[in-house]
Amino acid sequence: MSEATHLIQGRAAAIRIENLDTDQIMPKQFLRGIDKSGLAQGLLYDLRFDPAGVPRPDFVLNQPRYQGANILLCGSNFGCGSSREHAVWGLQQYGIQAVIAPSFGEIFYSNAMNNQLMLVMLPAQQVHALMEEAEREGSPVLIDVDQRRVKSKGLDVDFTVSDRHRQMFLERLDVIGLTLRQRAAIAAFAERHWRQHPWYQNVASQTRQRLRA
Structure with a gap:
């Protein structure tokens, strides 16, 4: 992430799956701990690994060119399903700082934005354009939360985020911190x-x- 607190910039990886739910993002076997630690290993486990625990070479996050990716480009209704907050924590522990998709599961959206994981909703056509660019060229993506803009080599568009969530992100506040203000x-x-x-x-x-x- 950029030193500027309002910017997220880095390599983007495209996961072309619609309705990717929280059970897939963080499978149940990784929910046995009593704290937030150790969830990076469980992130998208069944997509990243085969039944024997061997990394699947065709999955995007296992490919060398996407190592260190900190922005995900995903299909619509990302994060639907159960309300497990572990899905958000796992994404963050893996190094994901933002997810761009046409839409998100409602509870997941709240969990993410309350934990400083930036979710950006763009029209499907624009998300697909970013996916194609990431797969073709691997050029970086920039999210300017302060200006509410997403920029890449071939795209420069506005996105919508509530004033409350924007403020929470810029000031690094959770809902308790926002209330205590x-x-x-x-x-x-x-x-x-x-x-x-x-x-x-x-x-x-x-x-x-x-x-x-």
């Missing part, structure tokens, strides 16, 4: 609320004290 307003609301409704405050503890009396 409103800490002063939250504290002021709470102070005003308890001042206007003091009988609501500490009801449980006061009830326990009365019952012990």
Whole structure:
């Protein structure tokens, strides 16, 4: 990734599969840990490896020219299926910083954007153009999150991302961090609320004290 926090630039790899679901992105056997670690090995496991665990030479991420790819170009409805957040963590641990596709599974989209994995939706024709360029020339792709633009050797187009998700990416915030930016307003609301409704405050503890009396 570029040193500029609003830029993602690098080699793109095309996975021409529609409806690639989270069970395929991160198979169930890699969900047994209690933390986020060690998920890179499981990423797209059944596509990357045969039943004997031998890398499939025809799969794009196993090909030498795509080693170090940090941007995926994918088919529509990428990330559909179950809500496992491990799919996002696995992509990131493998080194993927962005996915460009015509559409995404709704829950996967939220999980990704809340974890700093940038998802870019472009019309299918533009995604296919990027795929063909990546396969033909291997030229880098640049995603400018601040300007909401995708650029490559043959393409320069706008994309849409919500102001909230753009802000979270640029400031490296998750949903908790974004909420804590409103800490002063939250504290002021709470102070005003308890001042206007003091009988609501500490009801449980006061009830326990009365019952012990």
